[in-house]
Amino acid sequence: MIETIKYWDEELFLFLNSQHFDWLNPIMYGISGTAIWLPLYAFLAYLIIKNLGKGSIWVFIGIALAILFSDQLTSGLMKPFFERPRPCHDTRWEGIMFNYKHCGGMYGFASSHASNTFALATYMLITFHRKVKGFGWLFLWAVIVSYSRVYLGVHYPADVLVGAFIGILMGLIAWWIVVKIKMTTIRKVEEMDE
Helix, strand or coil, X not given: CHHHHHHXXXXXXXXXXXXXXXXXXXXXXXXXXXXXXXXXXXXXXXXXXXXXXXXXXXXXXXHHHHHHHHHHHHHHHHHHHHCCECHHHCHHXXXXXXXXXXXXXXXXXXXXXXXXXXXXXXXXXXXXXXXXXXXXXXXXXXXXXXXXXXXXXXXXXXXXXXXXXXXXXXXXXXXXXXXXXHHHHHHHHHHHHC
C-alpha cells in the first residue's frame, strides 16, 4: 500500500513539475521565498492591531506558537525521521524533472513551507472569523506557496499535503492553547481585583 501511494505521488510530481514556463520560473521562485511576502505580513499585523488593539498581543503569541509548532514538527522531527530525499536530490529524476535555482536540505517530508503557511491561515481564520470577514483567502495563498514547492522541484505532492494537514492541526492547537492561557490569565486578574 505504501509503495503504491509513493508511486502515485512520484507520478503526480513528475506531471505537475513538468508543467512549467520560462516566464513563470522566477515568479514561482519569488513566491517560494520570504521577502515577497513581507508586505502581506505587515498588512496582517496592521489588521490585527487595528481590530484588537492591546489584545493583539495574544494573536501574535498564537501565530508564533502555530508557526513554531508546525516548523519544528516538520523540519525538526519528520524530515530527519523519515529521511525522504527531496525530488531534486533523487538521482532517479536527473534529466527528467525541473529544478529552479536551488534544492534546499537533503530531506523534504513534510514541507515546512506548507505547514507554516497553513498554520498561519488556520490561526488567522479561526481567530477572526467573527470579527473580520474574508480571511479564507489566506488558504489560497497557502496553496499557491505550497504548489510553488512542487513546481520548483523541491517537494513531492505528498510532502505538501501532509505539511498542509500538520499546519492546519498546529494552527488549531496554538489557538486552543492561547485561548486557555488567556482565559486563565483573565480569571487570575479578576480574582486579584476582588
